[in-house]
Amino acid sequence: MNLARFTISARDGQARRGRLRTAHGEVETPAFMPVGTHATVKACHPREVAEAGTQMLLANFYHLALRPGVELIAELGGLHQFMGWNGSILTDSGGYQLVSLGELIQLDDRGVTFRSPYDGATVQLTPQGVVEGQLKLGSDVIMVLDHPVPFGTSPTATESATRRTHLWAEQSRRVDPGEALLFGIVQGGFEVGTRARSAELIANLGFDGVALGGLVLGEPPQIRQRAIDACIGQLPEQLPRYVMGLGTDLDLLDSVARGVDLFDCVLPTRLARSGTILTARGRLSLRQARFRRDSSPLEEGCHCPACSGFSRAYLRHLYLAGEILAHRLLSLHNLWHLGELMAGTRRAIELGELSAFIDLRRRQFGQGADS
């Protein structure tokens, strides 16, 4: 019944120009979602995040359930009101934490038990509980619980995690998402056949969208691209496709060309907090001594808050001095950069010029960031 929530207005090759309707507005796709794990895009005011071109951001159910708690957020009017964000919110289930917090978990087919990294308390996540919890938060797009495995995991372990992911996906479907959209997640490791089978199975469970999970976990780019292609081949046209955790410029462009609609990544904000900025020519580490006296903006032609009025030298100084403003300005620059990149791809798809656009960006990127 939620199929009409996603419409495609233009195509260019495999790429799609679409629009996802949520309870909090429309999301123009292809879109990049900044990550706000703890109900904040670190260092940035929500207004600034919106100004960077963000229509939907990601928050993390698992982390918010631990702190400050789902009930508390619900009591205070839901996640949007709680964090002062009027746009759309996609919440991740905590599936990724099975990988990132690997030593702190115990799991079986019923779900996961986490030992809280904050206070050692144990928390249980079940497929249904996770969906219900995200509903209580008032999330616009709800992710199911899944079980990703890093590159290099044995076929047996991969098989078992994938089977469990499918089992959990089926159980998740028993919860009525109401106004929210419910997205399933494909796993299957990095073997093309198992990937494709997982995609086919997930695509047939009636979700409102399909995410490709378990990627960017140590695999070489070509293997990742093959895995993405294997999945896309199994997915129906009318469902939005979301590759979880992908976020370099080239990754985004390649995936858009393969028919992916949604992305999220911690990279722009995390890199910013370690002094690295994104530019059309590549990354730039402001910590490098060569920027000490550089009076130019982070990137010529950028209209972000950091590039309007501040020099590289000043921003480098702020960063090295440990000043909070550096985190904010550099984060915003990086969000603007990806916001512009995605706006560019949307325009290019509409004009049927995506490959030219990608070629240009790729060539620029190849020039390096050293000038």
Next chain:
RNA sequence: GGGCGGGUACCGAAGUGGUUAAACGGGGCUGACUGUAGAUCAGCUGGCUUUACGCCUACAGGGGUUCGAAUCCCUUCCCGCCCA
């Protein structure tokens, strides 16, 4: 004038006869970062070179003792506290 305590690499600070070019911090430099336990993490930080645990210069200055000294002795200079 007398007594006591100090002077260690860019800074702070360990080390009191031998695997010490010298612990540990800070600072500096370099690198990593892809559904955020991350304002985090890792490496380098006397000089030179064939980057080698090779050579040189080093623990205020000078002189000794010793197979061997940042470490022990003598002396000079400087700093701090106390007494006159």
